[in-house]
Structure formats: C-alpha cells, structure tokens
Amino acid sequence: MLGPIVIAILAMLFVGALGFALVPSALGGGRAEQRRKAFQGDVRANRMALDADRNRDQRRKDLQRTLKQQTDALHSKKRVTLPQMLFQAGMTIKPGAFIRNSIIFGGAVTLLLVVVQVPIYLAPVFGVAAGYLLPRMWVSRKRKKYQDKFLDELPNAVEAIVRGVKTGLPLNDSIRVVAKDAKEPVKSEFGRVLDQQAFGMSMTEAVNVLLDRVPLPEVNFFVVVITVQQQAGGNLSEALGNLAKVLRNRKKMKQKIKAMSSEAKASAGIIGSLPFVVAILVSITSPTYLAPLFTTTLGHIWLGIGTVMLAAGVFIMNRMVKFDY
Template structure:
C-alpha cells in the first residue's frame, strides 16, 4: 500500500504536466484569434495601405464604386443572356424568316412549301416511276427544302452582317472621337453602311423614336441577329450608358476583337477546306457511280430498284452513307 501511493502520485503529476503542456500549445495557437490581435493587425495593415490624402482616398472610392458598378452590370447581362439563350438557340419559324431577311408571312411559307413539294414530285415521276421514290422526294420537297432554304438565307445574311459590322463600329468610333453623340453615329451607320447592317441599325433608330432608351434599343440587336459579335456590341454600349467610361476606346477595342475573330474564322476555313473537299468527293462518289451505271448499264443496276432484295441493299447503303457523312461532318465541323 505504501509502495503504490508514490507511484499513483507520480502518475497523476505526469498526467497533470501533460495536460498543462497540451493546454499551453492550444492557447499559443488560438490566442491571437481569441484576443483579437490578428484582426487588429489586419485592420492596421489595411489602414496603413490606404492613401493618406483625401484626394487619393476619393479616387480609390470612385474606382471601387465604378468597378462594382461594372461587375453588377456584367452579372445582370449574364442573367439576361441565360434567359434569352434558349430562345435564341431554338427560334420559331417566323423569327427564322425575319432573320433571313425575307418579307414572308407564314402563309407565304406554306405556299412555297406546297409549290416545292409539287416540283419535287414531278421530278421524281420523271426520274423513276417507283412510288416510294416519288413519296420520298415529295416529302423532302414539301418539308425539307423550304426550311433548308430559309436557314441558308439566314446564315448567308449573318455572314454579311459579320463582314460589315467592324466597319460600322469604326464609323461609330470616328464619330464619337469627333464629338458626335452615339445616337447620331448610329443614324450615320444606318444611312451609310451596307446591308444587312444598315437595316438592323435603322431598326435601332426606329426603336428609339418610339421612346425606348438607346441601351435597350441596342440590347434588342442580338435577338434579331443572334451572333456573339452583336452581343459584344450591345454589352459595350449598355455598360458605357450606365457606368460611363471612354466609349471610343471601348469600341476601338471591340473593332480589333471583331476583326481578329474574322481573320481567325478565315484561317480555320482555309485550313479545313482540304478535309471538306475530300469529304464531299467521298460522299458524292457512290451517287455519281450509280448515275453513270444507270446511263451505261441500266439493266445491270435496275435490279436494285425492281427487286425487294435490291431495295433492301439500297436502303442499307443509304443508311451507312448517311452515317459516314455525319461522322465526316462532325470531324471537319469546327465550332467557332
């Protein structure tokens, strides 16, 4: 009993010393945070880094306020773009017709579809008496060709807009540097620029006449021309109208960006032209060979059209041709 008492006391002493050591380490680690000295040092550092003069502090406050304003504007534009992106990616038929620059109504498109279907049906009856071939070509002429034509005109108009937009921005830059208001510069572009930029800027002027502000009128441009370049122009004008700043410098930078994107697109088209030509030759080769055989040996190739087995072979061949063309198109279609 007498031997166990000193050992117990020594064990307790060691445990107490160990607990004090752990407590000391914890206190040393968390003492700055608990005492507030860390926050004090950080605050003193911020105060020491502040400009001492009143003029410098006012300039810093103005720049911070302007930066926050620009950031808020950018966030607002991002939210608007998210809401509008779905509508721009899937426009209705009426919107596509308007974007193509066609003065059609829906009834005109229906008339064009009916006429196209009749023309394709006549061509099919002349080429082949097969009822399935006639139905297929009629279906393609009535439903496929009119939409392809609208999309083709739409894309062609967009390309013309991209070619002319940098020159229009340069006109605005020169006008702003000369002291003209932005609205007057846009009117000059509407009068002097080539189509379709002139008509789109004329719509901006007409929208202003109706009482809508300039920034809101320009913000509608990407809805009519859903291109990244038109969106850039609308964002620059809207931010300048609300946050201020040098409009001529911002538009000059935008003009350089637009011309750089235009040059890059042309380089991509030049580098991918060989692959596109090869894909076109490979995709058209079976059709050309079939046409030549139809002219030189109609009895030989006619079995494909007159027998059930031949029709199955034609269907399978067309299916695999379609798959190959889609694969080649995906390989050479650069998203820019």
C-alpha cells in the same frame, strides 16, 4: 541672488522662445501644420483612388453580369423557330406563305418521282422529305450568308461610331451616320435601331432588337457595351474601340480556321459525291446493272438502307468539318 539684468535677459529669452514656438503655428506655417495638411492631402487622394477603384470594380461587375445574362439568353435561343429563321434571314415572306410554297414544292417532287417511275409507296416519302428539308436548308443557308455579310461590315460600323463619339457627336447621331453610309445589311439593321428609338424605345431596348435579328456573339458584345454604358456610364469611345479590335481579331481567326479546314471540307465533298458519281458511270457503261435496285422489293430495301447510311455519313462529315469559334 540674481541681478535684475540677468533676470531681464532670461525673461527676454523666455518670451523670444515662446514667440518662436507659437507664432509660426498661429500663422499656419509650422511643421505640424504642414504635416497635418500633407496627411489630409494623402487621405483625400487615397479616398479618391479608392472611389475610382470601387467604381471601376462596379462597372466591371455590371459588365460581367450583363454579358452573362445576354450570353445565357443567346444560348437559350439555339433552337430557332420558322418565323425567327425567316426574320433572321432578312426575308419578308410570311411563315404561312413559306409553308404553302413548301407543300407545293413537295407535291411537285412527288409528281416528278411518279413520272420517272419511282415506286408509288416511295415517291410520297421522298416528296415529303424534299418539301420539308430542302426549303429549310435554303433558308438556313440564306440566314448564314446574311450573318456573314453583317459580320464583315460590323467592325467598320463600330469604328465609325467610335470616330463620331470622339468628335463629340451623341451616340444616336453616330449610329445615324452608320445607318446612312454603311454597307448592307448593317445599314438596314442600324436604321432599324433608330426606328425603334423613334417609336419610344430606349437605346438599350433598341439594340436588343438588333440582337434578335442577328443572334451572334459579336453582336452580343456590342449590345453589352452599349447597355452597360447606358446604365453605368464610362468611356464609350474606348470601350467601342477595344470592341472593334476584338471583332477584327475574331474575323482573322475565323478566316484562319476556314483556311485550315478547307482541305477536310474538300475531302468530305469528294467522299459524299462518290456514290452518285459511281452510280452514274455504272449506269452509262452498264444500264441494266443497277436496275434491280429500282425494280425489285429487295433492291428498294437496300436502296433505302444505302440512302440512310449515306445521309448519316454526310451528317457526320459535316459535323467533323464544322467548328465553333
């Protein structure tokens, strides 16, 4: 039978062990509590990481969807009407005035051909062709030059917006700086965006007007970045900074393609001009050698066939040296 002293010692050990087991847990310092808090911290961190990944994926999907919509809309505008062509060339002339001037030009060409004794049934044909094609070719060339000047300055404008956003300026104020200090035609086009906002349009709607004016893939990229940022948020300065790098790389690629295709373009120009050069030299040395082409019916037929074949050859060579990038 155990003595009282042994029982007391065992009771003290039992109470001490029980206190050692329960008191740290009650005070919140036990291993179980630490493991529980660590587990909760890991769950919270994992949840935050999952939310961040989900938001990033959602923004990526929004960007892809918006880019697809804008690209489809841009491709649907491949066929440009006369009012759109004049608008995109930066010209203020009305379509009616342009058509009137084209008719006057065609009539003048017809009259000139009659004066130089071109057959009366061919002069109107050449006059109509000249009145319809030459003014449109001139506007198309002017439109292309306008777009090239815009693309040359666009990376600088985007980088200026990035600097403004990084310094804390709102997007509108950064665009206002570009509209004030950039070169033409970027200066006028970004000023137009601000004017559209002054009339009550949102930023998304205003930059889409910029795409209507300059329908180019590079401008489409800029519009998509602004549209997605306005709708889903995100780091605008980082997105525009990446866009500026993309624009400069595309510009370098275009210049490289232009340099590589310059030899082919020179060859096409020389081959296309050979019939006219040969005809002039033959006419100088033998003035009557080519006269049957202009004085006989058979000569008119062969002259028309030669003109059609020359036009087809020029068209084919032009497509051969024209690259899409």
